[in-house]
Amino acid sequence: MARELSSQVLKGDHRAVAKAISIVEAGGEPSRKLIQELYPHTGRAFTIGVTGPTGTGKSTLVNKIIEEYRKRERSVGVLAIDPSSAFTGGALLGDRVRMMDHSLERKVYIRSMASRGDLGGLARAARNTIRVLDAAGMDLIIVETVGAGQTEVQIATTVDATVVVLMPQLGDEVQAFKAGFAEIGDLFVINKADLANPAKTIYNIASGLQERDGWRPPVLKTVAIKGTGIPAVVDSLEKFRKHLEARGLREKRLRRRIESELVDAAFSDFHDQTVERLRDQKELDALVGRVVKLELDPETAASKLVAIIAKMGARA
Ligand SMILES: Nc1nc2c(ncn2[C@@H]2O[C@H](COP(=O)(O)OP(=O)(O)O)[C@@H](O)[C@H]2O)c(=O)[nH]1
Ligand SMILES: [Mg+2]
CATH class of the missing domain: 3.40.50.300 (P-loop containing nucleotide triphosphate hydrolases)
Known part of the structure; x- marks a missing residue:
């Protein structure tokens, strides 16, 4: 599906281009697949x-x-x-x-x-x-x-x-x-x-x-x-x-751009995945409860959450 669309895009077909842009606008996995196909041609x-x-x-x-x-x-x-x-x-x-x-x-x-x-x-x-x-x-x-x-x-x-x-x-x-x-x-x-x-x-x-x-x-x-x-x-x-x-400035600038893009994209995906995973985590719930009851301050709780997220990452 993505392959067919990308080959139409490569031919410069306007309808395919319109569809492809809608896909990248929506983001997520379909966008990733499409960009994977198109990227070597950019x-x-x-x-x-x-x-x-x-x-x-x-x-x-x-x-x-x-x-x-x-x-x-x-x-x-x-x-x-x-x-x-x-x-x-x-x-x-x-x-x-x-x-x-x-x-x-x-x-x-x-x-x-x-x-x-x-x-x-x-x-x-x-x-x-x-x-x-x-x-x-x-x-x-x-x-x-x-x-x-x-x-x-x-x-x-x-x-x-x-x-x-x-x-x-x-x-x-x-x-x-x-x-x-x-x-x-x-x-x-x-x-x-x-x-x-x-x-x-x-x-x-x-x-x-x-x-x-x-x-x-x-x-x-x-x-x-x-x-x-x-x-x-x-x-x-x-x-x-x-x-x-x-x-040689174009490549130099491009390197800088790609570097910040990769960090931004990875960070944003990591954020979304983390929010998703934390949804069924009792540990976060427990931390929130302790902060609310003044048993734990938010700064310490956040650092504990970092440790919890890192452990989750190791399990993934
Ligand atoms: N007098 C004059 N008006 C202009 C010129 N260029 C644009 N305009 C007018 O300025 C308004 C805003 O133009 P637009 O291109 O939409 O500005 P944008 O918001 O920067 O995209 C429109 O009414 C244009 O017709 C110009 O060189 N001289
Ligand atoms: Mg304008």
Whole structure:
């Protein structure tokens, strides 16, 4: 079953991709089996995170980036972790082009994923969704997230390049920088340059950025609704990709990402399994009773519980 689905995914079949993403979103054993099959076929796509405060024009920008990459004959997968995002897939997917080349329909795939309470679960689903899109042959995978919360930072650090989208309004940027955007951005875009002169904003941001691994994050201005400045954004992304590859940084970053992914995933699975196992344990019940009766303090009880869990693990 999983094999049949994964072979359809590898062919880039959109319905199979949709189904596969639903499976990885749900998680658990079916997701693990599917990822096991797809994983050897991943690693080719360049992944881009687009983040920033709400309303700065991220979705509009992503639409234009899709369009620009389509002009360059590259396929694009998009994952929007913000249900309010509206994607058209770019004007190039219009009927005119579709009539010229049916295969174009296979070149863009867009999916949105609602954020939820379980942050770790979302990051896990997002990483595996990226793998499905990668295995399906997408050249570029763009992940849009909103804000600079922990999830965004976590997801931003699961991609090759992070684009931070801001607007020309001083004060906001200061806020944004306090919120941690400066550390995660490989490329900064000041969008809505039609509404106010972005020169001061660009200067302020650029002067606050530091060179990392031989890369000084560029600060570009765009008017996403008009498509102004988009080719330069894509050129910059491609330049950054080359920079990463030339210096062996892509693999270095990947190692770091995989390391934290493995620890997070193992920890989360361990947590779930432990909760499950403790359900029919009299020992936990007994500990709770003693703490309630003030016979035992919670700190000591917790350390005893660690010992109980370790013994359970040895038995498994
Ligand atoms: N004036 C102007 N409006 C823009 C520009 N880019 C996007 N918008 C508008 O800003 C609003 C929010 O855009 P959206 O892409 O949904 O922002 P997101 O929340 O960051 O994804 C929409 O009404 C867009 O049409 C721009 O360059 N200039
Ligand atoms: Mg959006």
